[in-house]
Amino acid sequence: MAKDAKTPQNPGSPGTTPAGFRLPDPEMVSRTMADVAERGHRIVTEFLNRQTLSAGQDGAPGPDPLHLGSAFLDMTTRLMANPARLVQAQLGFWQDYLTLWQNTARRMWGEDVQPVIAEDSKDRRFKDEAWRDNEVFDFIKQSYLLSARYFTNVVHAADDLEPKTAQKVDFYTRQFVDAMSPSNFLMTNPEVLRKTAETGGENLLRGLQNLLSDLERGKGKLKIRMTDDSKFTIGENIAVSPGKVVYQNDLMQLIQYSPATEQVLKRPLLIVPPWINKFYILDLRPKNSFVRWAVSQGHTVFVISWVNPDEKLAEKSFEDYMLEGPYAALDAIEQATGEKAVNAIGYCLGGTLLSATLARMAAKRENRIKSATFFTTMVDFEEAGELSVFIDEEQLRALEGRMSKRGFLEGREMATTFNMLRANDLIWSFVVQNYLLGQEPFPFDLLYWNDDSTRMPAAMHSFYLRRMYQQNDLVKPGAIELGGTPLDLRKVKLPTYILSTREDHIAPWKSTYRATQIYGGPVRFVLAASGHIAGVANPPESGKYSHWVAESLPPSPDDWFASATELAGSWWPDWHRWVSGLDKAKVPAREPGAGGLPAIEEAPGSYVKVMASD
Structure with a gap:
């Protein structure tokens, strides 16, 4: 046998080819x-x-x-x-x-x-x-x-x-x-x-x-599995800020978080997240939790945790989300703390709901919400970005047809x-x-x-896509009625903080900027670097992502950006200075369940743990 010849390899074990390619284990x-x-x-x-069951009677494909x-x-x-x-x-x-x-x-x-x-x-x-x-x-x-x-x-x-x-x-x-x-x-x-x-x-x-x-x-x-989901358990190593559920109804649980300071701001803080995703984007881990950070700054934080709806909630409407969401939360917060006045935050679709709620309150001369903050929120959908690709009449009819079979959008x-x-x-x-x-x-x-x-109730989602995205009715005075009250966003005159993100693919910042020309009160607009999620969940300790500020609000977003100043790091401290400056009064810290509402269960509650089973 030649000196450089290779001996035959055991066919039951992996080997190596002359070219260096390793053979797989048989x-x-x-x-x-x-x-x-x-x-x-x-x-x-x-x-x-499943395809046979879902097809039409003749089995032919649809349009x-x-x-x-x-x-x-x-x-x-x-x-x-x-x-x-x-x-x-x-x-x-x-x-x-x-x-x-x-x-x-x-x-x-x-x-x-x-x-x-x-x-x-x-x-x-x-x-x-x-x-x-x-x-x-x-x-x-x-x-x-x-x-x-x-x-x-x-x-x-x-x-x-x-x-x-x-x-x-x-x-x-x-x-x-x-x-x-x-x-x-x-x-x-x-x-x-x-x-x-x-x-x-x-x-x-x-x-x-x-x-x-x-x-x-x-x-x-x-x-496609994007992450090893076996490594996460809600309430154990994600969404772990301490607190208690103090109120619930068909659509949401209200979480009150435990204080981290002896004194807290007198005005509680209500956060209205979107129900397209779950609230814990604002409470992922302690190091990047907006909830935990806000608590550490002396806020009494309440967060709405929306239900993951099934066919029983098919007829729940956008109006129901308003009445059983922000309105019900305000009543519960008053019971829990004795405070009628709150600061409110709305994120994405939650911000759209908050703006509609504020317009109804303005029309009815209700002033329980003293300041509003909007995270990446559109209210004028004229230029809604690439999501509008999916919102023409034929696609909406097809979507409504699918939702009607189950009562919700998968x-x-x-x-x-x-x-x-x-x-x-x-x-x-x-x-x-x-x-x-x-x-x-x-x-x-x-x-x-x-x-x-998460799923979307059929009635609510159809209303949202048609009246907001397709018809852009929210910015048309009187075009939408909720709770029997015509809405006019121009009557919203409370202090407003609008946070947008420069690389947002869902709520393009130039579209969200349009709100600065609509609300009637003092408005602060801040633009954060990065996108719809990372630009919002950007704690100061991370040292990531800058933000832009400017004092004037010209009609054109490009003109605003040209005059804006870029500041290093997170926008969170800027927001806290703004909101705490509106009312500096403090009171002793409030423990969840110790006020007028007894605790129902530990945070983050049971609603958030319901998974979509599509």
Whole structure:
């Protein structure tokens, strides 16, 4: 036998090829494929059974639910009306592509060449050095970026498209472009190829197992696991600020948090979170809990914890959420503390509800809420950002049809919509990590919260989408009545603090800024860095994310930003100085359950622990 020959390897154990590729363990392959066969058959059978039950009597598919066909047909028709522009875009694309070929050949001969097109420095899909160091992967990356730019330019070249149609075409073109990224495929992702070589393909076997698990979680539909949810338990290591539930009704529990100071501000603080997600985004961990921080600043904090509704609450309306939410909470706070006057915070949809509540109170000359703070809240939906892509008449009818069958909107439908707004970060990055690299998700509190989806009652959600997003009635004086009272936001004259975030994909800051021109009282507008969640949950101790302030409020948000001053760190201290400056009176600390309302159960209560079972 030659000296450098390798002895045969035991077929029952992993080996190494001459090229350095590790062979997978045959036993692992056998176990995996047997498991795939059994689980795959079960998943497909269950999914097909559900599809048959949910189809119409003839089993035929319904109409295009996203109304995409007509949108793209309209775009194509207008493009063909100006073929010269289309030809120009094609010529530009091919010229760039030819230059890329030439540059790649020169680079292979050792020349130093500049890229024809470069990725954005923030684009994490191409963070692996091989995308730049290896000529082949650099060529693949630049080919993709050129194609992506070409598709986008063609879409933008269509003249005179109706704005909402143009927005829809642009959004779904980007969804397609993002999906086609070479980073999403085994053979064109250098990091995945390297991992496959190192593990002998065991990463792909683990990824297949992860894929099957996610299909099982989604009952035949892909429900990507973003974090290791086994590491979190609500009330044990997440949502752990001490307090008690002191009131509850069909729609919410009211939590009063335990004080952390001997003296507290006389005015209690009521927080109205959105019911699209759960309240504990403001109480994730002690280190980033807004609730805990506010308590430490001397606030008596009350938080509404909304129920995760089922079919029994299908007829609950937006008006019910107002009466059984903020109104009921104010009555309960008065019983618990003896105080009628409160400061209030509304977050996102909770802020929209708070603004409607304030308008009704203004009309009825009620003044129990002395100041209002809005976190990333829209009240003028004229330019509602990319969420409006999903709110045309055909899609609303389809959505209402689905809700009518169960009485609520499935939690995953809303979660998927929000994830699509940041598909590369919230969809495709997990496809690569979980299925191609075969990695287990990392435990991350924010992603656990993001995956803890909630349902929407049919009546309330239909009203919200139609009257707010589609018709923008909230800013039209008298267009909406709640509790028999016409609403006019211009009559809201109490001190108002509006917090928006610069990279918000859900409530674009230039849209939220419109509220500064509507309310009749003194308004402070603050813009935080980062997005809808991270820009809000930004404790001072983190040292992350700056914020902008300005004293004047011109009609144009661009003019406001041009005059604004950027300040380092969190906006939380700015808000506390503002709200505590309105009334500095203090009283002895209030213990939950020690006042007029006995404690029902420990915080965070039972409502928040109800999971959406879609």
